[in-house]
Amino acid sequence: MSIxxxxxxxxxxxxxxxxxxxxGLFLNGEGQRRFMDACASCGxxxxxxxALMQVVDHGQSSMRELADSFHCDxxxxxxLVDALEQAGLVERRLHPTDRRVKVVxxxxxxxxxxxxxxxxxxxxxxxxxxxxxxxLRLLRDLLLKVHHASLAAPGER
Amino acid sequence: MSIxxxxxxxxxxxxxxxxxxxxGLFLNGEGQRRFMDACASCGxxxxxxxALMQVVDHGQSSMRELADSFHCDxxxxxxLVDALEQAGLVERRLHPTDRRVKVVxxxxxxxxxxxxxxxxxxxxxxxxxxxxxxxLRLLRDLLLKVHHASLAAPGER
DNA sequence: TATTGTTATACTCTATAACTATA
DNA sequence: TATAGTTATAGAGTATAACAATA
Numbered sequence: 335m336s337i338x339x340x341x342x343x344x345x346x347x348x349x350x351x352x353x354x355x356x357x358g359l360f361l362n363g364e365g366q367r368r369f370m371d372a373c374a375s376c377g378x379x380x381x382x383x384x385a386l387m388q389v390v391d392h393g394q395s396s397m398r399e400l401a402d403s404f405h406c407d408x409x410x411x412x413x414l415v416d417a418l419e420q421a422g423l424v425e426r427r428l429h430p431t432d433r434r435v436k437v438v439x440x441x442x443x444x445x446x447x448x449x450x451x452x453x454x455x456x457x458x459x460x461x462x463x464x465x466x467x468x469x470l471r472l473l474r475d476l477l478l479k480v481h482h483a484s485l486a487a488p489g490e491r
Numbered sequence: 492m493s494i495x496x497x498x499x500x501x502x503x504x505x506x507x508x509x510x511x512x513x514x515g516l517f518l519n520g521e522g523q524r525r526f527m528d529a530c531a532s533c534g535x536x537x538x539x540x541x542a543l544m545q546v547v548d549h550g551q552s553s554m555r556e557l558a559d560s561f562h563c564d565x566x567x568x569x570x571l572v573d574a575l576e577q578a579g580l581v582e583r584r585l586h587p588t589d590r591r592v593k594v595v596x597x598x599x600x601x602x603x604x605x606x607x608x609x610x611x612x613x614x615x616x617x618x619x620x621x622x623x624x625x626x627l628r629l630l631r632d633l634l635l636k637v638h639h640a641s642l643a644a645p646g647e648r
Numbered sequence: 649t650a651t652t653g654t655t656a657t658a659c660t661c662t663a664t665a666a667c668t669a670t671a
Numbered sequence: 672t673a674t675a676g677t678t679a680t681a682g683a684g685t686a687t688a689a690c691a692a693t694a
Binding site: 344345356358364455473 | 503514515517518522525612616617621622631634638
């Protein structure tokens with residue numbers, strides 16, 4: 335019983351330290367800056383870029399679905415989609431059965447822009463040079479495993 | 492020569508995929524939400540919380556040092572430190588030799604608050620349950636290695 | 649009556665410009 | 672003259688409230 339409790343404590347401590355190292359790389363760090371730079375070079379506000387990524391990666395969505403996914407107010411989604419539509423990156427279409435709903439769909443230009451953002455974001459952090467190829471492979475596989483689990487978990491995104 | 496180029500390509504691709512999995516967990520994800528929640532429960536704006544963390548973790552700093560570290564305008568630092576000082580979490584002190592400079596030092600209450608934030612932030616992502624203890628240890632060590640390298644690198648923070 | 653989306657409005661966060669004090 | 676910090680102000684980003692259209 336005590337051994338089991340110790341094992342739980344150790345496990346939790348390991349998970350905590352891992353998570354700590356993970357967000358330490360992002361909070362106030364290169365990740366944020368990278369994302370902001372990508373937005374600036376698109377000429378789009380960060381929210382709009384996230385919305386574009388959402389629409390491309392999860393397929394066309396209604397305004398409400400976007401608001402729910404972002405945990406934000408619908409009126410804010412209006413302004414984001416306005417910006418994207420004005421830039422020709424998405425279109426508002428009619429929902430086939432419910433005429434209250436507007437469906438946000440990506441355009442070819444939007445797809446291209448999303449690719450462009452991905453290119454910028456995925457350029458690796460220079461500090462990753464301290465890892466050799468085997469370590470990188472290991473890190474990638476571990477993170478992907480967590481990432482996939484987090485995509486599957488409801489509410490965690 | 493071709494083999495070397497291939498190795499470089501592979502390496503870069505690995506680094507890219509790793510970085511991608513890393514920021515995928517943060518961008519628009521649990522990390523952001525977690526941080527915002529922590530700020531809300533402190534009753535402080537996000538910028539102020541980051542400033543508090545900086546002052547605690549890097550020792551007392553001048554206003555200018557904070558502005559440089561955040562890549563932001565000094566006037567914004569004024570408002571952040573105002574908020575922290577009003578909450579009794581930091582103090583503005585006189586610089587011993589240069590009377591233009593104000594040194595921002597954490598108070599006992601500030602130290603406690605920073606601990607509190609750390610507790611909330613470091614609570615692991617539930618999806619990390621998909622990893623066993625050995626995998627967690629591996630992940631932690633790899634991320635810490637990168638993290639330390641990134642702290643040492645100038646300009647990367 | 650409840651829900652989707654928009655408009656009008658206000659509040660928070662962050663930057664720019666002008667200023668004071670010190671070096 | 673140049674630098675540290677503040678104030679006043681303006682601009683993004685985001686939310687709240689009231690509203691129109693559809694279900």
